[in-house]
Amino acid sequence: xxxxxxxxxxxxxxxxxxxxxxxxxxxxxxxxxxxxxxxxxxxxxxxxxxxxxxxxxxxxxxxxxxxxxxxxxxxxxxxxxxxxxxxxxxxxxxxxxxxxxxxxxxxxxxxxxxxxxxxxxxxxxxxxxxxxxxxxxxxxxxxxxxxxxxxxxxxxxxxxxxxxxxxxxxxxxxxxxxxxxxxxxxxxxxxxxxxxxx
Amino acid sequence: xxxxxxxxxxxxxxxxxxxxxxxxxxxxxxxxxxxxxxxxxxxxxxxxxxxxxxxxxxxxxxxxxxxxxxxxxxxxxxxxxxxxxxxxxxxxxxxxxxxxxxxxxxxxxxxxxxxxxxxxxxxxxxxxxxxxxxxxxxxxxxxxxxxxxxxxxxxxxxxxxxxxxxxxxxxxxxxxxxxxxxxxxxxxxxxxxxxxxxxxxxxxxxxxxxxxxxxxxxxxxxxxxxxxxxxxxxxxxxxxxxxxxxxxxxxxxxxxxxxxxxxxxxxxxxxxxxxxxxxxxxxxxxxxxxxxxxxxxxxxxxxxxxxxxxxxxxxxxxxxxxxxxxxxxxxxxxxxxxxxxxxxxxxxxxxxxxxxxxxxxxxxxxxxx
Numbered sequence: 001x002x003x004x005x006x007x008x009x010x011x012x013x014x015x016x017x018x019x020x021x022x023x024x025x026x027x028x029x030x031x032x033x034x035x036x037x038x039x040x041x042x043x044x045x046x047x048x049x050x051x052x053x054x055x056x057x058x059x060x061x062x063x064x065x066x067x068x069x070x071x072x073x074x075x076x077x078x079x080x081x082x083x084x085x086x087x088x089x090x091x092x093x094x095x096x097x098x099x100x101x102x103x104x105x106x107x108x109x110x111x112x113x114x115x116x117x118x119x120x121x122x123x124x125x126x127x128x129x130x131x132x133x134x135x136x137x138x139x140x141x142x143x144x145x146x147x148x149x150x151x152x153x154x155x156x157x158x159x160x161x162x163x164x165x166x167x168x169x170x171x172x173x174x175x176x177x178x179x180x181x182x183x184x185x186x187x188x189x190x191x192x193x194x195x196x197x198x
Numbered sequence: 199x200x201x202x203x204x205x206x207x208x209x210x211x212x213x214x215x216x217x218x219x220x221x222x223x224x225x226x227x228x229x230x231x232x233x234x235x236x237x238x239x240x241x242x243x244x245x246x247x248x249x250x251x252x253x254x255x256x257x258x259x260x261x262x263x264x265x266x267x268x269x270x271x272x273x274x275x276x277x278x279x280x281x282x283x284x285x286x287x288x289x290x291x292x293x294x295x296x297x298x299x300x301x302x303x304x305x306x307x308x309x310x311x312x313x314x315x316x317x318x319x320x321x322x323x324x325x326x327x328x329x330x331x332x333x334x335x336x337x338x339x340x341x342x343x344x345x346x347x348x349x350x351x352x353x354x355x356x357x358x359x360x361x362x363x364x365x366x367x368x369x370x371x372x373x374x375x376x377x378x379x380x381x382x383x384x385x386x387x388x389x390x391x392x393x394x395x396x397x398x399x400x401x402x403x404x405x406x407x408x409x410x411x412x413x414x415x416x417x418x419x420x421x422x423x424x425x426x427x428x429x430x431x432x433x434x435x436x437x438x439x440x441x442x443x444x445x446x447x448x449x450x451x452x453x454x455x456x457x458x459x460x461x462x463x464x465x466x467x468x469x470x471x472x473x474x475x476x477x478x479x480x481x482x483x484x485x486x487x488x489x490x491x492x493x494x495x496x497x498x499x500x501x502x503x504x505x506x507x508x509x510x511x512x513x514x515x516x517x518x519x520x521x522x523x524x525x526x527x528x529x530x531x532x533x534x535x536x537x538x539x540x541x542x543x544x545x546x547x548x549x550x551x552x553x554x555x556x557x558x559x560x561x562x563x564x565x566x567x
Contacts, residue, residue: 088328109329188310
């Protein structure tokens, strides 16, 4: 999975800040390579060092950067394939939220060595959901925050997100302010087939 | 007694691909997803007008309940469904699914996730199929990149894997360095004769064996300070620093040919090859000389080949023999080919005189066959 993570960071920096910024980041991180392969394994420490280097080069707090990364993974045209896989989660944003419990299993089904932290999402009030993320992958919740924000946009929903990481586990509270706030970007079950704007 | 409407409502939620018919096979209700395939106006039609059993002729409404069914949809050629029938009172209910043809059906009928019951695994199957294709594609690209890197690494390496000799890259590095020093040197282009026949008749493994053997034989004839490279399939290049005299070079070329003409044993067979050699001498080798010198050596080799193989030839400037200092300016690059040197050792001491002849010597002795 380390290859996928590093590759994601690489694509994020390359597509948003350019190749020379990426070169600075890898040099500073001491990763020893300039390009990561998604399907290969790397020292698990490298991903963290890349993030730290990124903070220094872009002078931006880590959590904000990771949230941007999460948004990038869903909304950038180069990442359309990943957006599609996530959209299999449900026909509406609320359905997508409740399908997150299955996300680690689904990811493992796609590639056996992907190990996402366990997640559980439950409805805690009218149009309010609580996503609890098990500990184990420190920066994951911040990335998820960006993913949720971008997925809400994708479904055309307006949401308010609140991240609480004071306890042992991260809790993201999602308040659905308006499910039909904007145009749904659409999703057809069969790739390249008919789109299904909700 | 359950009412038809209640039954239909339940079925529409649980099995949106259902069909409900009476004992005569007349359709009364069609599930909302199946209606997208067969049209919503099929209520009142006979089952047989809408579906056909695959590989069987009996009417669909009479098949045994619980049996696995494979059906065609008349309105949509190419689409097959898997189904099963069950009786509810006097009604007969069929439930269908797409199976592996789901992708095509989803595309053709613009189906969405709401067209499938939440318990239906079709959506998961589509998800997995897409996720796996992505992973495979990524692996395929990785393989291509790794293959490219391997290829580049091979090109960068300066030794030839089969013979352990230097390769073209190693040769170029050596020549570049020699040219920077402005040294005198001699270049021998050695091309194996009859090698292709060995390859064709005994196979590539025999060919590889012969190449490795030939490389070893040549290496034993040269000094450690000489550079011997394999520069093509059956082409070798030998560089001698300090350009020995024509007679010394002739002797060496003849020794190499004689060695290479010794039969090479391979699994009970005796492989026989020979070699043609083109030789050029350069008094003061400068960077601009590299290319012209190689061209002249190549022409000499070509002449040796034309003269009947198994012999060597000097480039024109070198034919004058040992009395002439290193054959004049080497950098003109336009040296035409010399007269042929028959590769017999007895003649190699008379090369100067031989040069006047010009034309390839028909009677030139060659080494032992």
